[in-house]
Amino acid sequence: MVTNQSVLILGARSDIGRAIAHTFAGHGRPIVLAARRAADLNVDVADISARYQVAASAIEFDVIDGGATRFFDSLPELPDVVVMVAGLLGDQAVNEVDQDAAMRVMATNYTGPACYLLEVARRMEARGSGAIVGISSVAGDRGRRSNFVYGSAKAGFTAFLSGLRNRLAAQNIQVVTIKPGFVATRMTAGMKLPPALTAAPQEVADATWRAVTKGSDVVYVRSVWRLIMWIIRSIPERLFKRLSL
Amino acid sequence: MDRTGDTPVIARGAARSYGDASFGPGLTLDMRRLDHVTAFDAASGVMTCEAGVLLSDVIRLWTPRGWFPPVTPGTKFVTIGGMIASDVHGKNHHLAGSFGDHVISFRLALGDGSVATCSRTENVDLFEATCGGMGLTGVILEATFRMIPVRSARIMQETQRAPNLAAAMDLFEAGSERTYSVAWIDCLATGAELGRSAVIFGDHASPDDFDSDARSAPFSRRTPNKRRIPLDFPGFALNRASVSAFNKLYYKRQAPGRRLVDLEPYFYPLDAIQDWNRIYGQRGFVQYQCVLPLATSRDGLAALLTEIARAGDPSFLAVLKRLGRESFGLLSFPLEGYTLALDFPATDRTFGLLDRLDDITLEAGGRLYLTKDARMRRAMLEASYPRLDRFRAVREQYGFTTRFRSALSDRLGL
Numbered sequence: 126m127v128t129n130q131s132v133l134i135l136g137a138r139s140d141i142g143r144a145i146a147h148t149f150a151g152h153g154r155p156i157v158l159a160a161r162r163a164a165d166l167n168v169d170v171a172d173i174s175a176r177y178q179v180a181a182s183a184i185e186f187d188v189i190d191g192g193a194t195r196f197f198d199s200l201p202e203l204p205d206v207v208v209m210v211a212g213l214l215g216d217q218a219v220n221e222v223d224q225d226a227a228m229r230v231m232a233t234n235y236t237g238p239a240c241y242l243l244e245v246a247r248r249m250e251a252r253g254s255g256a257i258v259g260i261s262s263v264a265g266d267r268g269r270r271s272n273f274v275y276g277s278a279k280a281g282f283t284a285f286l287s288g289l290r291n292r293l294a295a296q297n298i299q300v301v302t303i304k305p306g307f308v309a310t311r312m313t314a315g316m317k318l319p320p321a322l323t324a325a326p327q328e329v330a331d332a333t334w335r336a337v338t339k340g341s342d343v344v345y346v347r348s349v350w351r352l353i354m355w356i357i358r359s360i361p362e363r364l365f366k367r368l369s370l
Numbered sequence: 371m372d373r374t375g376d377t378p379v380i381a382r383g384a385a386r387s388y389g390d391a392s393f394g395p396g397l398t399l400d401m402r403r404l405d406h407v408t409a410f411d412a413a414s415g416v417m418t419c420e421a422g423v424l425l426s427d428v429i430r431l432w433t434p435r436g437w438f439p440p441v442t443p444g445t446k447f448v449t450i451g452g453m454i455a456s457d458v459h460g461k462n463h464h465l466a467g468s469f470g471d472h473v474i475s476f477r478l479a480l481g482d483g484s485v486a487t488c489s490r491t492e493n494v495d496l497f498e499a500t501c502g503g504m505g506l507t508g509v510i511l512e513a514t515f516r517m518i519p520v521r522s523a524r525i526m527q528e529t530q531r532a533p534n535l536a537a538a539m540d541l542f543e544a545g546s547e548r549t550y551s552v553a554w555i556d557c558l559a560t561g562a563e564l565g566r567s568a569v570i571f572g573d574h575a576s577p578d579d580f581d582s583d584a585r586s587a588p589f590s591r592r593t594p595n596k597r598r599i600p601l602d603f604p605g606f607a608l609n610r611a612s613v614s615a616f617n618k619l620y621y622k623r624q625a626p627g628r629r630l631v632d633l634e635p636y637f638y639p640l641d642a643i644q645d646w647n648r649i650y651g652q653r654g655f656v657q658y659q660c661v662l663p664l665a666t667s668r669d670g671l672a673a674l675l676t677e678i679a680r681a682g683d684p685s686f687l688a689v690l691k692r693l694g695r696e697s698f699g700l701l702s703f704p705l706e707g708y709t710l711a712l713d714f715p716a717t718d719r720t721f722g723l724l725d726r727l728d729d730i731t732l733e734a735g736g737r738l739y740l741t742k743d744a745r746m747r748r749a750m751l752e753a754s755y756p757r758l759d760r761f762r763a764v765r766e767q768y769g770f771t772t773r774f775r776s777a778l779s780d781r782l783g784l
Contacts, residue, residue, distance in 0.1 A: 172406035176431050 133204035136211030140310035144330035159186035188237035193244035220274040234278035378775035383452030389744030390777035421451025457502030461550035470501030476513040502699030522588035535565025568624035662736035670734030
């Protein structure tokens with residue numbers, strides 16, 4: 126990678142988004158932070174440029190607004206790396222009875238990110254270079270009763286990234302799927318997470334950096350999750366449907 | 371934050387104080403999320419950052435650019451806010467003073483929804499009470515302080531051995547122009563060898579000090595070996611024999627002479643061993659750090675070391691340091707004189723010993739460092755911090771006494 130390659134973080138206010146921004150900026154990459162209420166990101170812009178002496182800016186972005194074309198038209202230039210971090214865990218119990226809540230989770234984790242990345246892909250293909258990173262989830266590897274609204278949306282996003290990678294493989298455009306597993310963030314604050322399976326946001330960021338520089342396709346941030354999800358996927362449905370996972 | 375003022379709060383930075391300063395009867399504010407660098411002026415070295423910024427980040431990012439913190443404590447895993455609240459000192463205190471001396475201003479949340487900017491010219495009472503104020507005078511949100519320019523990421527270290535306490539103190543006095551100085555004392559040496567130590571001086575190295583092949587990259591750094599204590603040691607592992615052996619070995623390893631060393635192992639030897647405190651096992655340890663005025667240092671230190679050697683409780687780590695003049699902070703620890711810092715396993719016998727050390731310290735006109743303390747009695751504090759009344763008056767005046775409370779402030783009536 127050339128060191129001046131710019132990086133766009135979609136969902137930059139999240140802990141994972143922030144860690145990714147710092148990590149790429151730490152390697153000298155100019156950063157564009159995109160999130161709702163972008164004016165609040167000015168402290169992050171100042172922070173990143175003071176710490177890493179790179180160009181940084183903030184731009185308004187809402188993953189479920191259906192405005193991908195307008196959004197990319199408004200950017201001064203198409204970034205070299207686009208990282209989709211936006212996501213919403215939601216509350217499974219609420220999602221089962223509140224369709225608006227369920228739709229919001231589906232839109233934030235799947236349809237919204239997919240529409241934005243379709244637009245990115247089209248533009249990167251025209252240019253003939255670029256890297257697309259999607260932060261998906263191990264929850265998408267198999268639907269489970271504890272979080273299947275979120276999990277199904279992530280499953281859709283994972284499948285989307287897989288297909289997009291296939292589609293763009295011949296065009297010199299890299300597509301990376303990151304599956305973090307549990308991460309200690311504001312999204313999971315208050316949950317009891319097993320320490321051995323729980324990554325810090327920085328680990329997700331480091332994994333993302335390595336994936337982009339090494340040209341990886343699918344990355345489990347902590348490799349134990351690859352094994353865990355392989356086991357979970359291997360359980361026969363007849364048995365699986367009776368389990369409490 | 372609860373604005374009714376019913377629930378007391380205390381801010382916590384990186385939670386590296388040794389005692390009960392960062393928790394209390396009410397809520398604890400985790401400041402680590404408030405960690406943005408606001409501005410840095412490369413012409414003057416002035417940095418403005420939020421209180422939760424880690425010193426380790428500042429060092430990692432700014433040393434290669436030729437800037438170093440003006441004062442650094444013995445661990446880099448502290449926040450800027452915590453450095454102000456403890457008014458930390460370092461190995462350069464005799465010349466540079468404490469961290470508060472390099473703070474230009476800070477923004478302080480007063481607990482009633484208002485935020486005050488404090489400096490030497492604005493809200494001076496709050497500025498003086500907050501530097502060293504242990505978080506009891508509001509919540510520091512953001513601070514502006516001066517960094518110092520450095521020409522490399524190395525220290526030219528010079529080690530001299532002192533066969534006893536008097537020799538160590540003579541070395542400190544003779545080396546008063548050296549940027550950094552500290553002594554490691556073998557606490558188990560007695561009699562004519564009482565205070566046997568290795569005195570380590572240091573100055574920021576310039577590229578001229580380097581071998582010719584390294585001169586072109588004065589800020590390059592070797593990747594430090596990261597070691598980790600994987601489990602709590604059992605209690606019997608730490609005894610007079612093992613600590614004595616460790617101290618002898620350490621003393622021997624401090625070969626006299628000059629050599630270039632990297633910044634990090636020089637300033638933060640224990641940071642290289644993650645979870646080092648686990649060698650003390652489940653009961654943990656207490657740290658004891660006192661300062662004695664210059665006039666009484668020689669006799670007072672001898673009395674302290676004699677008492678420690680007599681008690682035979684192993685102190686793994688014993689550090690002696692010459693301090694410079696007293697700071698403006700109302701509860702700041704440093705005094706012109708000598709400070710002695712010791713680690714002890716937290717046993718009943720230790721607490722008995724520390725009470726006897728308190729008597730010696732008080733007799734000598736010295737005092738204890740609140741950031742290290744977990745057990746001093748209120749009378750000891752009141753007899754040794756002459757500006758305590760002014761600190762308490764500021765707490766009263768701004769309504770802080772019910773708003774900002776920690777276990778430390780409850781214990782000592784701050």
